[in-house]
Amino acid sequence: MSTTWTDAVVVARYEATPRIAVFDLARADGDELWEYEPGAHIDVQVAxxxxxxxxLCGPPGVRKQYRIAVLDEAASRGGSRAMHALAEGDTLRIAAPRNRFGLTSVRRHVLLAGGIGITPLLSMAQSLDATGGDYHLHYCARSRSEAAFLADLENHPRVTLHFDDQGPEQRLDLGRDLGEPVPGTAVYVCGPGGFMDYVLGRAAELGWPASALHKERFSASPPPPPPAAAAAGGGGESGGGGEGGFTVRLSSTGAEYLVPEDRSVLDVLLANGVEAPNSCGQGICGECIVRVCAGEPDHRDDVLTDEERAEGLFTPCSSRSKSPILELEL
Ligand code: FES
Structure with missing residues (x-):
């Protein structure tokens, strides 16, 4: 599956907060953009x-233009800085939307947003408003001045705002605001890593099953700590497969490539001319997912569910192998 791109132009830009810029993007040729479901995201090639x-944080169904919101991050790897430098009329390339964070078919939806994590959840809320769906959105921000889209969210009967710099009684309290599991309810979480870890951990403590928790991260979780040196069974290198490396084999041709400790499976495949779709390179978008035919994967992604892992799915950009050989359906 290859990514489909189009040239786009910034048709509007405004500052939602001092650090969050909102961009409306349209196709440069004036045609309609692709349809998408709430929760979808796009690749943007800024340079x-x-x-x-x-x-995507605009109302789904609007195909004349897409809306995205970009946080100017202090630890930017270049993307948010380059986006914030764009002005109306500037051009860039965007790819067809992908979605691994869509609404599920349940009676009730609880949306939990931290900071810039409001973006996919805003789209979900707009869609549920349009279809009469039952939901509640909790939006957490450091302060009122750092909260985006307040004009849409404030005074909305299905939205509760939580600001870190205000009284403790209005801060997010999952015991009160989420409570114990309710059948027919799905929970959607998006935000910075610390927020995600807190919410998902507390929800699990409250008894919510993993199957009811849906998450989207903006950056990868920190890698797991290295295994204890004295771990039973020998080997024990975090790279998997002994000596820190392992072999990846393609099921279609039988070709084998060594994956050293300091390179990802995806890097090795691409360097050897294997056509392997990819996007984020961090195990969070799902674009590179392939099936494992043989071997024992060492999953290090933030995108696959437990069921998908049990079905044999694997992310070559971030995950590795516990066995000396890992055969992939490629
Ligand atoms: S490229 Fe995004 S999960 Fe692998």
Missing amino acids: TGLVRQYS
């Missing part, structure tokens, strides 16, 4: 070799 993923 040559600089591709970042941004959730």
Whole structure:
């Protein structure tokens, strides 16, 4: 599956907060953009070799233009800085939307947003408003001045705002605001890593099953700590497969490539001319997912569900192998 791109132009830009810029993007040729479901994101190529993923936050169904919101991050790897330098009339390239964070078919939806994580959840809320769906959105921000889209969210009967710099009683309290699991309810979480870890951990403590929790991260979780040196069974290198490396084999041709400790499976495949779709390179977007035919994967992604892992799915950009050989359906 290859990514489909189009040239786009910034048709509007405004500052939602001092650090969040909102961009409306239209096709440069004036045609309609692709349809998408709430929760979808697009790849944006801001400059040559600089591709970042941004959730679509406008109302789904509007195909004349897409809306994205970009946080100017202090620890930017270049993407948010380059986006913030764009002005109306500037051009860039965008790819067809992908979605691994869509609404599920349940009676009730609880949307939990932290900071810029509001973007996919805003699209979900707009869609649920349009279809009469039952939901509640909790939006957490450091302060009122750092909260985007307040004009849409404030005073909305299905939205509760939580600001870190205000009284403790209005801060997010999952015991109160989420409570114990309710059948027919799905929870959607998006935000910075610390927020995600807190919400997902607390929801699990409250008894919510993993199957009811849906998440989208903007950056990869920190890697797991290295295994104890004295771990039973020998080997034990975090690279998997002994000596820190392992062999990846393609099921279609039987070709084998060594994956050293300091390179990803995806890097090795691409360097050997294997056509392997990819986007984020961090195990968060799902674009590179392939099936494992043989071997024992060492999953290090933030995108696959437990069911998908059990079905044999695998992310070559971030995950590795526990066995000396890992055969992939490629
Ligand atoms: S490229 Fe995004 S999950 Fe692998």
